[in-house]
Amino acid sequence: MLELRQVNKSFPGGVQALADVSLTVKPGEFVVIVGESGAGKSTLLRTINGLVRPDSGEVLVNGHDIGSLQGKEQRKLRRGIGLIFQDFNLVERSTVLTNVLAGRLGYNPAWKTVLGSFPPEDVELARQALSRMGLGDKIFNRAADLSGGQKQRVSIARALVQQPHLILADEPVASLDPPTAHDIMAWFRKINQEEGITILVNLHDIHLASQYGDRIVGMRQGAIVYDGPAVSVNGEIFASIYGRAPVGDKFNGAL
Amino acid sequence: MGRFKYLLVLALLALCAWQIGLDPVRIWQGLPHMGALLARMANPQWDYAAQVLETLAETLSMAVAGALLGTLIGLPLAIIAARNISPHPVLCRLTRWLLAGVRTIPHVVWAALLVTVFSIGRGAGVLALSITAANIVAKLLSEYIENLEGRQLDALKGVGASWGAMVVYGVLPRIAGRVWSLLFFALEVNVRAATVLGLVGAGGIGQLLWRDLNFLRYDRLATLILILFLTVAAIDGLSWLARKLQNLELPGLVFRGYKNFRAWQWLKLALGAVVVALALGWSISLLGISWDRFVLGLKQGSSMLGRMLTPDWSYKHRMLQGLAESMYIALFATIAGSLLAVPAAFFGAYNLWRHKAWPVANKLAVNFIRTFPPVILAIMFFRGVGPGPLAGALALTIYTTGVLGKLYAEIVEAVDSRGLEAIESTGATPIQVWVYGLLPRVLPDFLAASLYRLESNVRNATIMGIVGAGGIGTWLMLNLSARYWERVGLLLLGMIVTILLVDAISGFMRRRLS
Numbered sequence: 001m002l003e004l005r006q007v008n009k010s011f012p013g014g015v016q017a018l019a020d021v022s023l024t025v026k027p028g029e030f031v032v033i034v035g036e037s038g039a040g041k042s043t044l045l046r047t048i049n050g051l052v053r054p055d056s057g058e059v060l061v062n063g064h065d066i067g068s069l070q071g072k073e074q075r076k077l078r079r080g081i082g083l084i085f086q087d088f089n090l091v092e093r094s095t096v097l098t099n100v101l102a103g104r105l106g107y108n109p110a111w112k113t114v115l116g117s118f119p120p121e122d123v124e125l126a127r128q129a130l131s132r133m134g135l136g137d138k139i140f141n142r143a144a145d146l147s148g149g150q151k152q153r154v155s156i157a158r159a160l161v162q163q164p165h166l167i168l169a170d171e172p173v174a175s176l177d178p179p180t181a182h183d184i185m186a187w188f189r190k191i192n193q194e195e196g197i198t199i200l201v202n203l204h205d206i207h208l209a210s211q212y213g214d215r216i217v218g219m220r221q222g223a224i225v226y227d228g229p230a231v232s233v234n235g236e237i238f239a240s241i242y243g244r245a246p247v248g249d250k251f252n253g254a255l
Numbered sequence: 256m257g258r259f260k261y262l263l264v265l266a267l268l269a270l271c272a273w274q275i276g277l278d279p280v281r282i283w284q285g286l287p288h289m290g291a292l293l294a295r296m297a298n299p300q301w302d303y304a305a306q307v308l309e310t311l312a313e314t315l316s317m318a319v320a321g322a323l324l325g326t327l328i329g330l331p332l333a334i335i336a337a338r339n340i341s342p343h344p345v346l347c348r349l350t351r352w353l354l355a356g357v358r359t360i361p362h363v364v365w366a367a368l369l370v371t372v373f374s375i376g377r378g379a380g381v382l383a384l385s386i387t388a389a390n391i392v393a394k395l396l397s398e399y400i401e402n403l404e405g406r407q408l409d410a411l412k413g414v415g416a417s418w419g420a421m422v423v424y425g426v427l428p429r430i431a432g433r434v435w436s437l438l439f440f441a442l443e444v445n446v447r448a449a450t451v452l453g454l455v456g457a458g459g460i461g462q463l464l465w466r467d468l469n470f471l472r473y474d475r476l477a478t479l480i481l482i483l484f485l486t487v488a489a490i491d492g493l494s495w496l497a498r499k500l501q502n503l504e505l506p507g508l509v510f511r512g513y514k515n516f517r518a519w520q521w522l523k524l525a526l527g528a529v530v531v532a533l534a535l536g537w538s539i540s541l542l543g544i545s546w547d548r549f550v551l552g553l554k555q556g557s558s559m560l561g562r563m564l565t566p567d568w569s570y571k572h573r574m575l576q577g578l579a580e581s582m583y584i585a586l587f588a589t590i591a592g593s594l595l596a597v598p599a600a601f602f603g604a605y606n607l608w609r610h611k612a613w614p615v616a617n618k619l620a621v622n623f624i625r626t627f628p629p630v631i632l633a634i635m636f637f638r639g640v641g642p643g644p645l646a647g648a649l650a651l652t653i654y655t656t657g658v659l660g661k662l663y664a665e666i667v668e669a670v671d672s673r674g675l676e677a678i679e680s681t682g683a684t685p686i687q688v689w690v691y692g693l694l695p696r697v698l699p700d701f702l703a704a705s706l707y708r709l710e711s712n713v714r715n716a717t718i719m720g721i722v723g724a725g726g727i728g729t730w731l732m733l734n735l736s737a738r739y740w741e742r743v744g745l746l747l748l749g750m751i752v753t754i755l756l757v758d759a760i761s762g763f764m765r766r767r768l769s
Contacts, residue, residue: 049413051412051413076415077415078414083409083410083414085406085410087406090410093429094424095516097513102410102416105414105424106414110418110419113423114420114423115524116520116524127513
């Protein structure tokens with residue numbers, strides 16, 4: 001359902017963000033992509049969503065090459081992919097409900113949504129997603145009034161109302177404190193297990209990664225250097241991803 | 256090399272001083288006359304004040320209408336001109352070119368041109384103010400939109416939103432506060448501009464100003480300038496208040512259900528539509544230009560434009576002479592104003608003084624001199640040194656000191672104080688702290704601010720001639736009133752090329768600084 005074939009991407013200035021990346025993800029998998037910042041993790045996710053167009057290679061989402069699609073066709077493919085960011089990217093001045101309804105923009109004609117009009121089913125969907133994320137009493141609050149963890153739950157709700165088959169999360173817990181980070185990661189696991197939504201999460205922290213992911217993909221300098229089950233990550237593999245040995249026995253202890 | 260650069264700047268200042276006829280003796284002898292003018296302001300003529308207030312109302316309504324129309328036109332232009340949200344790259348490029356082109360022509364010149372097209376009166380004034388306000392709003396707002404983080408728009412792109420939905424859900428809520436503050440910024444700019452539009456027949460208080468100036472009624476001028484000063488100060492205060500209001504957190508509304516929420520949304524939408532329609536209707540009615548007159552004006556305008564596009568090259572001597580004089584005025588004012596602004600900034604920066612009385616007094620003084628539009632200041636200098644480039648240059652210097660004094664102080668206040676403490680702890684005197692700790696750190700920002708000011712001063716210097724304060728404006732006014740469009744075309748061409756050139760050089764130098 002998701003397949004990358006020899007994808008390359010360089011940015012002006014000569015940085016090669018993706019170097020001959022090939023990756024296949026089966027429906028319902030929970031994949032965690034790890035690596036240092038600058039390893040190309042974000043570019044990988046943005047390429048899958050079509051926000052970044054690869055220089056060469058193919059990105060097949062449900063058999064369609066998202067990089068070669070334009071306009072309406074591309075928007076149709078995108079609405080089936082939920083996107084979660086480190087800094088939430090909510091519209092702070094708008095209500096929580098409006099932020100979540102934004103997830104339905106791809107399903108509704110522009111002229112209606114511009115007037116703020118959404119079909120009742122969509123509103124119901126948003127309401128359910130919010131109460132599921134434990135924010136049922138916050139729907140008319142301004143997004144600015146929420147805590148970091150609550151904001152990230154709103155953005156998960158926004159992704160859920162897209163009724164996606166795939167959720168991409170780019171460092172979703174990097175701005176949160178450790179207990180909240182675990183809470184958010186647990187939500188991803190729950191969504192993955194209960195609804196069978198495929199999930200790709202970028203994390204720089206390998207401990208968190210091996211705790212939640214089934215499969216770990218390690219990236220270094222734009223290339224995939226490890227792809228395998230979380231349980232078999234050891235000190236040697238750690239070194240190949242991060243270019244240094246794990247400090248003390250903390251790493252081994254985490255496994 | 257470093258020393259050499261400063262010497263070069265000082266040599267340039269000396270050259271300009273010589274060219275504009277800077278004569279300390281003349282200034283010294285003129286001071287008592289200017290003092291007398293200021294003293295007269297303390298003793299206003301109340302019977303004349305009533306007449307002034309009547310035209311003041313017209314001036315204010317022109318400024319408000321220009322700000323409203325300008326913001327309404329500037330908002331869509333800003334969205335089209337912002338590279339990250341523009342509906343089409345070609346459209347984006349064209350809009351940017353259009354805005355840059357319109358920006359090279361100062362508001363008074365727009366007014367003078369529009370007066371000949373749409374007849375004398377406030378209509379031409381409102382149009383001129385709308386054009387310049389729309390340009391300011393479009394430029395500043397599109398820069399603001401481009402500075403929104405790309406990721407914030409990605410979130411909506413990622414859900415497959417269309418362009419219209421992205422603008423409504425991603426851009427508009429994020430720029431609403433900015434639009435509000437720009438509306439008031441445009442109003443502040445317009446109030447200053449509106450006071451001088453009457454000089455070219457575009458309505459408002461400038462017409463009285465012109466009459467008093469020509470009849471040498473300095474007693475009346477004193478009253479008039481006092482009222483203008485108070486008005487500008489009041490508008491600045493109001494604008495400050497309005498911008499504060501925007502940061503006020505409204506208590507969150509509690510809705511009983513989605514229906515109530517939608518009703519509230521509709522109410523907001525309807526109210527917004529009514530307010531915009533009223534603003535638009537009132538502003539257009541203030542123009543006082545009927546549709547037939549508008550069409551006729553367009554016809555006249557196109558024949559005028561045709562004549563301007565065939566410039567009279569035999570006039571190029573005057574053009575070059577006028578441009579040179581404007582450049583001397585602008586350079587003198589920028590360099591002298593920058594030098595004067597340095598002490599003003601150090602005395603005005605909050606973080607340098609334990610006792611806040613110093614900076615507060617200084618900020619008040621700086622704001623006071625910034626309130627007078629440069630053309631009005633030039634008229635005040637006429638009393639001391641007579642009309643001509645010297646009055647223009649001195650007026651622009653004072654204005655520049657005011658603007659840069661404020662900007663420099665804000666730059667100093669933004670400096671991290673820890674570095675200063677490090678030097679202070681070595682036992683350095685305050686002067687040593689400033690020279691060794693502060694100046695090297697703020698100098699690049701000071702220079703960048705001065706270069707921005709130079710761009711603005713070149714525009715100001717080109718219009719100084721409209722009241723007789725030297726520069727190319729003198730010849731522009733002469734030929735505008737004689738309707739010698741071939742010569743006007745040549746003068747405008749010279750102005751546009753000069754302004755674009757100065758902007759390009761200044762932009763290049765600012766990029767080198769950063």
